[in-house]
Structure formats: C-alpha cells, structure tokens
Amino acid sequence: MRTAPTILHLDMDAFFASVEQASKPSLRGKAVIVGGLGPRGVVATCSYEARVFGVHSAMPMAQARRLAPNAAYLVPRFGLYRSISDQVMRLLRALSPLVEPLSLDEAFVDLEAGGAAWDEESALLAGVRLRTDIRAVTGLTGSVGLAASKMLAKIASEQAKPDGLVLIEPGTERALLGPMPVRTLPGVGPATGDHLRRAGITTVEEIAEAGEDELVRLLGKAHGHALYAMALARDDRPVVAERETKSVSVEDTYDVDIHDRIRVALEVQRLADRCVRRLRGAGLSGRTIVLKVRRYDFSTLTRSETLRGPTDDQAVVREAAARLLDSVDTTGGVRLLGVGVSGLADYTQEDLFAQAVGERPEGPAEEEAPESADGATRPVERRWPAGHDVLHTEHGHGWVQGSGLGRVTVRFETPDSVPGRVRTFRTDDPALEPADPLPLVARRPDEAADAEGQDRSSA
Ligand code: DCP
C-alpha cells in the first residue's frame, strides 16, 4: 500500500437535489425530494433539509410524502445531471489520467499518477483546490476524502459530508476502522451485514478477530478473503480508468511461434494463473473466461465461456481456458496467447443486487398529477413534469411546480435570478412550451458578477 494519502474520492452532496436547488432559487435551503412521483415511485435523493425528516434514497415516495408533506417534489432530469457530471469529471481528469467514475457524482482519482500530489501536504492542497474549482464551475458542493487506499478515501469522503474534506493519515487506518460497524466496509450491505451479525460479528475489529478462515467459511472464498483484508485496512486495489471495460486479461507474444500442442496448453495454464493473480489483486471475480489465440498467419480468434457465477478460483479459470483451447486449431503454430476474465464483479455486487432489485427509478419518471386522483377521465393533455423547465412568451423562463386538472403552475425564475413568482395556466396554453435547462453558473465570470449584483440590489 502507498504511504501517502494520494487517493482521492469525490462524492457530490445530495447531487440531483443540489442541481435542482442551484437551478431553482426558490428551493435553496428548502426540503427538495427528487424521484418517481407516480404511485410506485421511489426517492432518488433528497436535499439535506429533507433528510432531517428521515427521507432518504430508495424510500417509497408515498412514505416520503407522509414524512415531509411540505417538501418540493420533482422528477429527475437525467440529461442535466449528466452534463453537470461531465463538468465535474473533466475537473478530475485535469488532475490525473487515473480517474475511476463510480456513478454520475462519484469517482476515485489517483493523484500520484497525475503528479498532482505526492505527500500529505500536496494531497490536501489538491483536494481543497478541487472543491473550490467544482464550486466555481458547477455552483455545487462536493465532499472529498483523501487516504492511502480506495476504501479509506471513500470512508473519508463519507465522514466529510456535506461540503467538507477529510484526510486520513496513513498509519491510523486500523485504529479508525476497528470500532466502526461492518457495514462501513465496501461490499457489506444489509444481507452480508445480517449474515455477519448472526455469527456475532458487528464491528470491523471483530472481523479481524474472527480470522480469515472463519470469514471464508461464512461468506465464501472471494468475498471472505477480500473482506478480511479490508478489515485489516489492507486495500491495494488500483484506481482504474475506464471502468466500463470490465475485464482483466494477460497475454504473451512469442518470439518464435509455438507448434507443440502440449507447450501451448502449458502456456495457457500459466496465463490463466497470472490472470487470476491480477484478478485477485484487484479484489475482483468474473463470470466469463476468454481465450485469445493469434496464429502464425496473424489470424486472431477469441473463444469464451460463461460460468454460472463469478469466480476467482485458479482451478476453475485454468479448466475453462483449457476447454476453450480444445476448440481451437493451432496447427501451423501460435504467435500470441491470452487469457482474460470479464463480466467482473467486485465485492460490492452482492449487496448492490440485494438492494437494487425493483427499487431504483428507471427511465423517465412519471408525471405528477396528485389532484387527478379522483380518477376522472380527461382528454389527453400535454405533459408538464414537475421540475422541468418551460418558456412562456410573456413571462420568460420558469419551471413546472405542479400540474393537474387541466392546470399547470409555473414558477418564473432562473439559476441567477431572485426567487420568482408563481402563475397558473391552462395545460394547453399556447404561450407555454417546454424548455431546456439553463446553465447553473453563468458562462462568463463578469456576467456572473453582474447577475449577483442585481440579485442583491433587488432582494
Ligand atoms: N441515486 C438514485 N437512487 C438511489 C441512490 C442514488 O437515483 N437509490 C442518484 C441520486 C443521487 C445520485 O444518484 O443524487 C448520487 O447518489 P449518492 O448516493 O451520492 O447520493 P447524493 O449525492 O444524493 O447524496 P450524498 O450527499 O449522501 O452523496
């Protein structure tokens, strides 16, 4: 493990909700809940003001409405969130070529690889500067964790939330982790947490005390092994750019073509072993075994086999690779051999599945129409999803605050205006049309300064 806290983890604060607050001045400092607003909708996220009422991600929307009846309820605008995410990721890529995005609002950065930091002081400086830049470019806050490993960097950013920075000094990791609940470790979700609790293990220290054999017995090889290492704060997982390319592979090119079939088979075994070492080193397991063969005439073919579940077992990968080789004609000789594993899972997967099934809102969210719950049939209306932007020929830019019963309520304000006024229209009003979101931060700094000045004088 490295000795300086040069792995950075960034996680934007209440991301979707913060974007909505930045774009709608009247919602700043207020409880804002973003998610599916239909009967089976769930909360995607909510502002910290709404969290006070106990609302959180993945909660059924109906429950959120009971807890926070006066909050603003909005449907997600994924296109806008993605564009802000792109701005953030660009800032990260300016720090290092090794940026590993985990979601729209979260990424690891290897500061050392980019030369942006090499010790504690420079890492801290880079983190502070990053937060300032994110604020300037997007108008939003993100929390930063700095540590010598991915696991600790992520724990640090969690501790830093909201709008903060935490650096974990190398050497203090185990003492810090020990008393924490097992759920703190990556990959321990509700299912694994329960499993461990039934075995009398509730803290990270207790995982370390239980020992590796016990962990493997409880959770299986890949997961048990990995979790035990994490509990000892051993985490050498590298920051991997382009996480989308989900495979680990090794290959060798031979100076002289290999003709001997037995020698080819031995090489494939050797490559399988190397591939498994890499896989384990990254704390991963995978379902699909891939064999690559380039023949004497440069014709290249790949064969793959998909297993029932992910593996990081050397014998399993060896066997699969050998079976794949059986189906390849190598007469004439081979120049290159490769073995890879794709369809990767890391330890987080098990619990992500346990949590995710049927819970996340998908695709465009449903329209809010609470006032039409009487079931009255109405002619087909134009859709005015809550929170989406509109343009009115006379009143200008605004957003839909609610709609139903043939009416749509619009608040007229923009990211750099003062909180705006509300007006109600008929849903088929020809003066009203859907609009694209406006940038959250005015493009030219001098423009932004002007706008701020106006805000103050007219407020
Ligand atoms: N998200 C979602 N459904 C979930 C969890 C999250 O749609 N079950 C979306 C909405 C979040 C975004 O992903 O804004 C980022 O997720 P985070 O877990 O980072 O949550 P937030 O950024 O909203 O809040 P925090 O400040 O806790 O990071």
Ligand code: MG
């Ligand atoms: Mg976040």
